[in-house]
Amino acid sequence: MSTVHVVGAAGFTGAQLAALVDAHPYFTLGQVTARADAGRRIVDVAPEYRVGAVLRELDLDAIAEGDFAAVCYPHAEAAVAVGEMVDRGARVVDVSADHRLRDGALYPRWSGFTHPRPDLLAEAVYGLPEINREAIAGARVVANPGCYPTASLLALLPMRGRITDIVIDAKSGVSGAGRTPTPDVHYSAVADSVRAYNVMRHRHTPEIAQGMGTDVVFAPHLVPVDRGLLASCYARFEGDAPHADDVRQAYADFYADAPFVEVVDEPPGMRAVQRTNYAQVCPMVDSDGGRLIAFGVIDNLMKGAAGQAVQNLNLMAGRPEDEGLR
Amino acid sequence: MSTVHVVGAAGFTGAQLAALVDAHPYFTLGQVTARADAGRRIVDVAPEYRVGAVLRELDLDAIAEGDFAAVCYPHAEAAVAVGEMVDRGARVVDVSADHRLRDGALYPRWSGFTHPRPDLLAEAVYGLPEINREAIAGARVVANPGCYPTASLLALLPMRGRITDIVIDAKSGVSGAGRTPTPDVHYSAVADSVRAYNVMRHRHTPEIAQGMGTDVVFAPHLVPVDRGLLASCYARFEGDAPHADDVRQAYADFYADAPFVEVVDEPPGMRAVQRTNYAQVCPMVDSDGGRLIAFGVIDNLMKGAAGQAVQNLNLMAGRPEDEGLR
């Protein structure tokens, strides 16, 4: 048994993560921390999970060598906390965006701060198990991918290096915006509507570009859905378009060992993956146009955040990748 | 032409009301006031109405004798503002709850304040045109009914005095909670769910009881709908239950002159009245049980607030009751 601390457990992602750890056959829930909600139980802020653990202020001194931690802090704050915990001997999954970009020079522009721990940034492993399984297993710091990058990369990675002119039009459920009430998440603003936001300036843009090794156009949209994220991806094949069957086979091969990626024949909807750690991907080929059209769909809080964090923790702890996630 | 000032025009009700006045063939939009949003146009806070008027702080000195005003302030603040405007010669529709209860002693318990202007409270007319058409026409202060009372009273008033043991289970769209973002109106809290709130302590309870002349059980529910309000009303007939046909005829007679009340044969849904000033009511009789089951449905921002305010302003100004409301 290993202890997992969930740091920032009052938000949508943190509470989901605490619930997964709480029900996990191997992990034990350690500290579950919060500031404004300290003193409340997780079940009080997220009744659907029935987790009775009490939220407390973070106690760094109670982090033990060999503990695991998952950090669900806001950006910039997470980088500091991750460092403090690693310094105390913990192995950490950073669920924030603070360790995802290998090039530290990108943080000021995209996240508004200078990275405080370039040493950890340098050693952090990008936590997409489908491509980094082994590196994750040995990492001290795992950068849990963003929700948009997860869906987009899973939809496109099998064609990495063979496509260009990538356009990603993504649709996210509202829980991706977090628990804080703002005008943008008011029911009367979200219901019955769809709109794009943060076009050309969303923090996930360079993360997807890094993953694909090329620039991308990325336009996130908010849709009237609680949980779920669909990335519709458009790209041009370099050279002649391959046959659709070959592309599908390449996807099947690429994900042959991935327990949570399902390659499907029709453009997938959100319902088949909601509240699960599964991703469904569907590549389509426009032979005349030499185009790839690929869809990736996940639950934004599971495979897009908390579920993937547990998948990474499983790998770090030498456990089966899907333990506690079925 | 008459001027109508809309005081508190940045909220859902105020913006809808300003839009109705702006498009009205007889009324001219006067001041449209706001505090936090002063300097912005109404179209900036409520794009769907395309009203270019700029929100300003209220200028009491610019209220002229004979002007009309509609006050959409929060409770307690409205009572003060209504008084100030009446003192300057305006005739006012109070869209807040501050002049609805004739018994001033009820305000401390239900609204948390002592009424500052018992003189105006005494002369205020309850602005449900279907029962008070003439009194409204001559009033200086009209208390615009609450959204729940409007739907409930329209569903039950034709049987007033003949029924007892009234239970009202009401379902409101989220816009009824106002524009302020709170945890309760977060999309992820409202979507996919229904729940009761403020059971036995909602401010509209004594207002409905006053209208029916008897105590009522009132349980409001929040439903995942933007606009619309359904009151499902249950009561026991005193004495033998009348025949269903007689009850239906009584409703038809009661609303024969009401341009906005439609008596329908099947329990009405919200869609037929959304974004209109119509109410649909449907009485049903359980002969065996001696029961009346009556449904009333409105758009909470129109017949439940802004539309009814314009209906009242029409009557006060001697205009056709439905002018600017079709």
Next chain:
Amino acid sequence: MSTVHVVGAAGFTGAQLAALVDAHPYFTLGQVTARADAGRRIVDVAPEYRVGAVLRELDLDAIAEGDFAAVCYPHAEAAVAVGEMVDRGARVVDVSADHRLRDGALYPRWSGFTHPRPDLLAEAVYGLPEINREAIAGARVVANPGCYPTASLLALLPMRGRITDIVIDAKSGVSGAGRTPTPDVHYSAVADSVRAYNVMRHRHTPEIAQGMGTDVVFAPHLVPVDRGLLASCYARFEGDAPHADDVRQAYADFYADAPFVEVVDEPPGMRAVQRTNYAQVCPMVDSDGGRLIAFGVIDNLMKGAAGQAVQNLNLMAGRPEDEGLR
């Protein structure tokens, strides 16, 4: 290990039930039957469950002595199928309404057919584990309660015999109407609206009345929610109203041994029970009015149908009541 056949497994309830049995540690999935969808896998009609079993026409000869079966047929057809399976030695949970009413004379009026097997009707046990745990354990035929009766009875049973004048205003998610596309379940008819239906003639009315031992007024409503059911229940205490604390204690005592009923302090929403077998109930007392106001909320496909069926199967098979249901 025991075999459970799911008869009628292509509908919303049947597919959910097959998924629960498929993942159950003790039960093995036997036949999963369908007519129009025969030849398809369950995952093809209900992708979210990832159950690969293939739907087939029912083969009665393959039912073995000691097998279990759950029948999710339409009303009237279920009564026949249950009889055929019991005759072959199976023990059956009838998920339809065909064995719920003890008085066979009620079937022609409420369900439109004369019951074909009065012998089985006489021995059938009403499958609400919270009140019939022992009888269920030994039953050959268990009548799985309806979704509305489950939520309503759980909300009211602790006060059975002490209350009268019961009014139940219930709100159901659309999945309760089944998978067949009809105008009433068209997205554009359901979204943004709430309406009552089948008032005074819903088949669940006599079932609730039977459970409470007194007539009830029951008005079901359709709400824009996929899964979830809230029963808001209003009643009058016979004699003086008890103290709210005593009522709450009575509920706590009544459900002390019920693993799936949670007595809560605030009117519950649907989210805390969605996709679970939990019910949440909340009694409130209006002392002045001598009234009980009680809320019961469930997931209509789980505690309201498939989950409760598994709960009953657990009891019939001598397994822990909550096995496979957490």
Next chain:
Amino acid sequence: MSTVHVVGAAGFTGAQLAALVDAHPYFTLGQVTARADAGRRIVDVAPEYRVGAVLRELDLDAIAEGDFAAVCYPHAEAAVAVGEMVDRGARVVDVSADHRLRDGALYPRWSGFTHPRPDLLAEAVYGLPEINREAIAGARVVANPGCYPTASLLALLPMRGRITDIVIDAKSGVSGAGRTPTPDVHYSAVADSVRAYNVMRHRHTPEIAQGMGTDVVFAPHLVPVDRGLLASCYARFEGDAPHADDVRQAYADFYADAPFVEVVDEPPGMRAVQRTNYAQVCPMVDSDGGRLIAFGVIDNLMKGAAGQAVQNLNLMAGRPEDEGLR
């Protein structure tokens, strides 16, 4: 006054169109036709419009010289009906797709039939008033644009000839799929989900390509919204990217005389145009990438169908373009 027959008035588009004509100051509602729903009033199939006209089978002999007609038939049937009415001297807006493609050879592939009236196809005018105002005014047959092409073309036309590599990711409300209940429009299939459909084979693809004069990638998506359609359009500038200000100015100039197109600064949501004939378009420039990202949003039943039909009828009848549409 002129008569407008609405042929196929029981569907979502036809009923909306009949309601617009019914309330129009210049047009008189002629025949409103339906087959399955003949004998019912429009208010019975679409209560929200309060149109009492009775649906009848089409009576061709009652079409008079100089009448107007709008045909809302399914594809292939519309082409026949349009011909019959034109032959009787009517001027027709074809709301179906049957006269939109100038190249008759495209119909077998994209619509599955050989066009029966190449003569009318040759003379039909594409009814997008923003580019064809004068030709529409004199036309006998106007091909009312599809909902997706309307939003897409309005978003892109100001840059026609200057862009290439066009990708359109469109999101449509469910009413666009029509009133017929199918599994795809079941509430439980649509709610809480988004999915693409008919990728690379939607009938609107060649219509958009024709309008832009170049091939396009078009991927329609169904979103959990009743009414509204957002086209998110991505393209590459030929040559150097122009400055964002210049692009915005070009849009403003292009739509200077268009009463229903609003050029906005932020990606528009559906709410500002729902139930109106307005379109909002928003061009954005990615200078580094040499890309145009442009959004167009409409109400699919108004500017995307019935409203645009009335706009065309206004032009054909020499009336103000926006009459009856504010």
